[in-house]
Amino acid sequence: MNSEVNPDCDNAIEVRDLRLQYGHKLIQKDLNFNVQKGDVFVIMGGSGCGKSTLLKHMIGLYSPAQGQILYHGQDYFSACEEDQLSMRMRWGVTYQGGALFSAMTLAENIALPMQQYKDWDKDDIRDRVAYKLALVGLSGYEDYYPSEISGGMNKRAGLARALALDPEILFFDEPSAGLDPLSAGRLDDLILELSQSSGATVVIVTHELASIFAIGNNGVFLDAQSRTQLDTGAPSYMLRHSKAPLVREFLSRGEIASNPA
Numbered sequence: 001m002n003s004e005v006n007p008d009c010d011n012a013i014e015v016r017d018l019r020l021q022y023g024h025k026l027i028q029k030d031l032n033f034n035v036q037k038g039d040v041f042v043i044m045g046g047s048g049c050g051k052s053t054l055l056k057h058m059i060g061l062y063s064p065a066q067g068q069i070l071y072h073g074q075d076y077f078s079a080c081e082e083d084q085l086s087m088r089m090r091w092g093v094t095y096q097g098g099a100l101f102s103a104m105t106l107a108e109n110i111a112l113p114m115q116q117y118k119d120w121d122k123d124d125i126r127d128r129v130a131y132k133l134a135l136v137g138l139s140g141y142e143d144y145y146p147s148e149i150s151g152g153m154n155k156r157a158g159l160a161r162a163l164a165l166d167p168e169i170l171f172f173d174e175p176s177a178g179l180d181p182l183s184a185g186r187l188d189d190l191i192l193e194l195s196q197s198s199g200a201t202v203v204i205v206t207h208e209l210a211s212i213f214a215i216g217n218n219g220v221f222l223d224a225q226s227r228t229q230l231d232t233g234a235p236s237y238m239l240r241h242s243k244a245p246l247v248r249e250f251l252s253r254g255e256i257a258s259n260p261a
């Protein structure tokens with residue numbers, strides 16, 4: 001266990017005064033919110049407001065222009081490389097396209113992080129791969145290539161790979177992008193089921209209202225115009241009670257645009 005990690009900290013993630021830029025281009029500023037352990041936390045907002053950018057900062061791909069992101073009380077960006085790696089090893093990430101390696105079978109894709117980061121032997125890895133595939137409903141698909149299975153199955157296989165190292169936090173960028181509503185709904189159910197059964201915290205970027213309400217118990221709403229968060233909390237609460245009209249309007253597809261209830 002990392003020396004600086006505080007296991008008693010209820011917040012899996014704390015975002016403090018965060019400012020996100022690409023060069024001089026400001027994307028978001030003054031972001032402040034907490035993700036509690038076990039939350040399914042939704043990053044919401046209209047197209048181009050910076051949802052993916054925020055997620056990329058949260059998984060350490062980009063450094064913030066200002067502010068902090070703390071994991072179990074430890075600031076990621078001021079930590080040494082070794083501590084950053086040990087934090088990253090506790091995360092599972094799935095990107096927008098599923099992003100499996102096309103030249104590898106599903107089993108090889110899922111085994112890859114295990115081979116990279118663990119000293120598990122071959123049999124152990126084979127069993128763990130089979131278990132992860134079973135968790136996402138893909139038992140028996142070990143030897144299939146990504147091109148041989150459907151889009152929805154690819155997403156589920158991507159999820160199995162994200163689960164490879166038994167993560168404490170799972171990050172998803174638009175997990176159901178490109179899926180039909182039924183498959184998207186099934187993927188939502190699976191994400192919720194896996195987070196509940198493993199106790200993992202989930203951080204998810206989506207603008208799908210159905211997903212936001214089906215699985216999110218907490219979240220943050222980003223605005224492209226003011227370039228800051230308009231609200232944070234439970235999406236179902238924000239829908240009726242957010243003090244920001246734009247949030248109520250967005251979450252109700254324009255049906256609740258007047259004063260908060």
Ligand SMILES: Nc1ncnc2c1ncn2[C@@H]1O[C@H](COP(=O)(O)OP(=O)(O)OP(=O)(O)O)[C@@H](O)[C@H]1O
Pocket residue numbers: 022025027045046047048049050051052053054207
């Ligand atoms: N690598 C980059 N360099 C410069 N600008 C970028 C980069 N990536 C994204 N942007 C810009 O940052 C802004 C936010 O993009 P981002 O993809 O984070 O938004 P988003 O809310 O996830 O959008 P969407 O819902 O459409 O996927 C956009 O104006 C985008 O053009």
